[in-house]
Amino acid sequence: MRSERWRLLPNSRGLLALLSLLVTAAMIVAACGDGDDDGEPAVAQAQVQQQEQEQPQAEAPAAEEEVIWIDIGVVAPSSGSYEVFGHTYEASGKLVEHEINTGAQYCIDQGVCEPGGGFMIDGKLHKLRIHFRDDRSDINAHVALVQELVRDVGIVACMCGTPHDFAVASSKVTQPAKVLHFSGSSTLEEILTAEATAVGGENHYLFQTETREWQRSGSIMKGGVDLLDPNSEVSVIMMLNDATGQFLAPYIKRALEANGQTVPEIIYWDPATTDFSPLFSRAKAHDPDIIVFMYDPDRAIQAIPQALEIGAANSGYFMFGIDPAEFRKRDLDSDLPIAMACVPLCHGETDRAEAREYWVRYDAFGNELRSFSSVSLLTYDDYYMLIKAYQAAGTFEDSDAVVAALLDVRYDGVIADGFFFDDRHIVAHGTEVCVSRQGVFECQFTPPPATPPPGTPGF
Amino acid sequence: MIARLQASRARRLSERLTQQLTPAQTVVWTALLIVMVLFPTIVSSSRFIDTAVTYGIFAIALYGLGLLYGQTNYLSIAHSALMGMGAYTAAILFVQLGFGFWAALPLSALLAMAAAVLLGYPALRVSGYHFVIVTFAACELFVLATRNLGGAEARSGLTGGAQGLDVTEPVGAIFGQSFDINLELEPFYYLVLAFLLIAMVAAQLLIGSRLGRTFRAIRENEALARSIGVRANFYKILAFGISGVFAGVAGALFAYKLRHIAPDLFNSFEGVELALMVLLGGSRRLMGPLVGAIIVGFLPEVLDVAGIGLTPFQRQIVFGLLLVAVIILLPHGLVAGIADLYSYLKRSLAETLRPPPGSSPPPSEPAAPPNGDTLAAGDAEQRGAT
Structure with missing residues (x-):
């Protein structure tokens, strides 16, 4: 009987140990917060919420x-x-x-x-x-x-x-x-x-x-090319390979082509990518003036230093979804200009x-x-x-x-005057692009193009 | 004569399902079934009913995974991809050929089974961690294939690329009862519950069958099984194929639940989560996969409602620790652990109440196998199929 007890006891001990582990885990989690920079505990945040x-x-x-x-x-x-x-x-x-x-x-x-x-x-x-x-x-x-x-x-x-x-x-x-x-x-x-x-x-x-994507892509790419190098000719797109990325890529390509660029390749990068050097080397083989890195700004901030190290682009880099005010905080050193598109208007730099x-x-x-x-x-x-x-x-x-x-409704709001949803339930707005030249910013607001570039689906 | 034979067969099946339940198990199962049936009435929150639908669908796939892991000891991460195979089959048949759910369902199950057999043929040559890695890779391959089959332009191609496919019609009505989850949650809940119960019964019958015994023979000692003429490779692939059927059915239901599918819904992380559910609940007890799905599905929601919502980062820590704890302390899952604890308490109580030496001993129950591994040694073990 004693041996039977010894066989069974570890299991009940196991359950006690499991409960202790769970309590410890809960305490660790509560102490860790949610991983945000402010370190505010999750419980407190939830209470505030x-x-x-x-x-x-x-x-x-x-x-x-x-x-x-x-x-x-x-x-x-x-x-x-x-x-x-x-x-x-x-x-x-x-x-x-x-x-x-x-x-x-x-x-x-x-x-x-x-x-x-x-x-x-x-x-x-x-x-x-x-x-x-x-x-x-x-x-x-x-x-x-x-x-x-x-x-x-x-x-x-x-x-x-x-x-x-x-x-x-x-x-x-x-x-x-x-x-x-x-x-x-x-x-x-x-x-x-x-x-x-x-x-x-x-x-x-x-x-x-x-x-609409052809409007946004047209607007940001015109701003990007104008600010980075109006004389540039070759651009390579590096696009996140997910649903949005696959959707965006052809629009960005057509918008670049409408602004006088040749796009020899769209390089898709996997969401799990951390080492972008091989991809930038592949882009460099096309001798590009501009590399357009889409569409996750946090990943762009990580990736562009790798591109700068190997000198992948000749004129500059373009990134999406980051404001100059946020860009300043990231402290990215670059000899080449880096353009950034805000959607729609930039914090700290907009003229509106x-x-x-x-x-x-x-x-x-x-x-x-x-x-x-x-x-x-x-x-x-x-x-x-x-x-x-x-x-x-x-x-x-x-x-x-x-x-x-x-x-x-025609609304004079923070984005534009007379802002409205059209009959397809989509708004139309221009975007602002800023370029950082060694920490000095220059911005340009570009309204959406009047007509879509050739090849746009539905037109 | 035929009717008598059919009645006899039905009786035998019924006996196989119920005769081995102890009174305690009968109470637990009855309570669980009542809760599952009354769940939409007990819990009025649409959020929880929707969560129950989602994790009920996952539980269907888990019964396949539980069958594979519990009976043959092969832990697959590829079951999310097999679910994806079922989901994509249903969605593609709808988008390309206009097939509804009921027409697509058998094809989803068959193609998922075929995919499992194709994958199992090379993958089952290895075992243990190697098998886990191979199935992990297969899962990633599935995501890459479905993501990139669309080509450069979104929504072109068979799979719709990374943007996936829309299923614009709901599950077809039966006897006038429609199953549009976006109009009414309850009918779809009961549809999933029906499939879940079928999956549980099918899993239990398979485990108790000669096939189940063969699987276990391979699990316990493959060399010995081979020595008595069991074609181990064939049966292992068969087990993987059968588990694929469960995943395929779950995938078709999932496609009609979300009415939109995309590659990332079936990535290796989801595969790991399915494996986590099986490991937590336990794969050798009938209740195990269901309990695993309930814990993983509802714990974050309950904590969120209680005001201590876990971020995905925190959830990974908690589930990671929970998994480590369960693997080390309760290697056969929580259900087996609780059953062990119950047996221990019952035995202790019996010892306490036992009459002093000299009086006639009461009839004692046979001892439970160690660690609740009730399916470890043949049919007799079926008694503990909690």
């Missing part, structure tokens, strides 16, 4: 019992491998929620807010309650969270989705539920056909918050006064400046356009009326 989510209700005084709350969802990756694309949604959403619910001066100046906060629809005071959800860069979590917001919370609009797969998968949830869905993924234009966006179409409530003021408000609110932060300009304007549409439609619940009104 929860408090912020509860804030609108807590702030509402008794006199405001008649306020009607409009629930809007934001489902984006605030952690995980796509975090770089997700933080912008949270930054703009929190700023807008604060401005609208407290009646910030900018909101009043835009003719949206009441002085005491909130906005009127059909003579009744409304406020925004934005539900932020971190999908952890997991498509299954993303869809589950969108299901929760659509079915349980009852959101009427969702800033849901980037990258491409996430946006497409969650649109299958939002569209049958008639929830307005905004996504920055420029790949959506392929499914935003005239038939799909028409009344009764399968994507009637889906909106692309960034310009409304955008400069936005960045002041953005910083004052405590939002962090990171790669792709400039994308927050787009969703920021989207919220205001949406509220204008609610006001014009006299309702936020009738999605069909709201979509019809939204298509009529």
Whole structure:
């Protein structure tokens, strides 16, 4: 019997040891934080987030019992491998929620807010309650969270989705539920056909918050070539090999060709690549004037020093999605000029006064400046356009009326004057490109080209 | 006569499924089945129901993986690719030929099985870590192939390249009941549950069959099995092929759940996660894969709702530590560990209550095999198929 006990006891000891390990792991995790630079523990962050989510209700005084709350969802990756694309949604959403619910001066100046906060629809005071959800860069979590917001919370609009797969998968949830869905993924234009966006179409409530890819590529490549070397002739594209990268590559190639470049090769790099030297050596074999490195700025910052070491390009390098203010922090030394495209307007360098003021408000609110932060300009304007549409439609619940009104909105926002969604539910905007010449910046805003280059699908 | 034969066969099958359950196991299984059936009513959160659907689909694939690993001791990372094979088959048949879910389902299962057999033929020549690495590589190869078959222009080609494929129609209705998860979660949940129960029953029947015994004979001593005339290579490939069927069915369901598939959904990381679920829950107990899927699927969601959401980075640390702990301390998974603990407590209680020496001894239950390896030594072990 004793020997039997000895056989079994280690298992129960094992369970105790397992529990101890789990507790230790939880303590390590709590101590580690979420890996962010600020080192704020995850638990504390979650508590802050929860408090912020509860804030609108807590702030509402008794006199405001008649306020009607409009629930809007934001489902984006605030952690995980796509975090770089997700933080912008949270930054703009929190700023807008604060401005609208407290009646910030900018909101009043835009003719949206009441002085005491909130906005009127059909003579009744409304406020925004934005539900932020971190999908952890997991498509299954993303869809589950969108299901929760659509079915349980009852959101009427969702800033849901980037990258491409996430946006497409969650649109299958939002569209049958008639929830307005905004996504920055420029790949959506392929499914935003005239038939799909028409009344009764399968994507009637889906909106692309960034310009058409041929417009964006045309705009950033013109700016890049003009600033780096107007006399350049040969460019090589190095593109991340994923859904977005495969979509972007032919557009970038056509845009470069439209700006007088020959593109001998598109070199795709795998998401797991860390040593880019062999790829830059391959690019160097074409004797390129410009190397266009797309589309992840954090990877570009890692990769370009390797290119500089082997002298891969003759005139300069082009990277995407980073602002000069962020670039300065990265302290990248280069004898050759490095161009960077902000989408749409750059932090710290833009000529547009409304955008400069936005960045002041953005910083004052405590939002962090990171790669792709400039994308927050787009969703920021989207919220205001949406509220204008609610006001014009006299309702936020009738999605069909709201979509019809939204298509009529012409909004003077932070990005441009007369900003609007066209009949394919896509906006049009120019982009700003800046070039750093040994730390000195020069910027150029380029409106989107009037016509697509030859070979563009659908034209 | 035929009817009597059929009735007799059905009775034997039913007995094989139920006769070996102890009262405690019957209680646990009944409770679990009730919870699974009532889950959408008990848990009103759409987030959790959606998560249950997703991980229910994964659990179907896990029963295939559990069969392979538990019965032959080969741990495959390629099961996410086999799921991908099923998903891509369903999506391509829909996009190219307009096949609906029910028409595509058998083809998804068959092609996944064929892929498993093709992969198994060279891969099963090695074992242990080498087999894991080969299947890991196969998984990456699948992702590379599906990502790049689209060519330079997105959405061209058979697989749609990195942008993947859209399945615009839902699962076809049965008896007027539609299964559009984006309109109603519950019908799709019950559809997945039905497939999951079929997978569990199929796995249990296979394990208890002559084929299952052959697999275990190879697992326990391949040389000995060969010496008595068992064609070990054939049976190992067969086991891999059968496990591919489970993955193929799961893949087809997954394609119709998300209604959009892309290569990265089936990468080696997902394969490792499937293996993690099987290792955590345990592969030799019927409940093991299901418990593994529940832990991996629901733990992050529950923690998130509780306000201590784990980032993917933290999740990897926690699951990594959990996996190390389980492998070292509970090599047959949590379910086997809990069953061991239960046996130990029961035995201790029996000893405490045993009458003093001299009185007549009560009839004692046969001792459980060590570490809950209830399927280790033949049919008698089936008793503990928790």
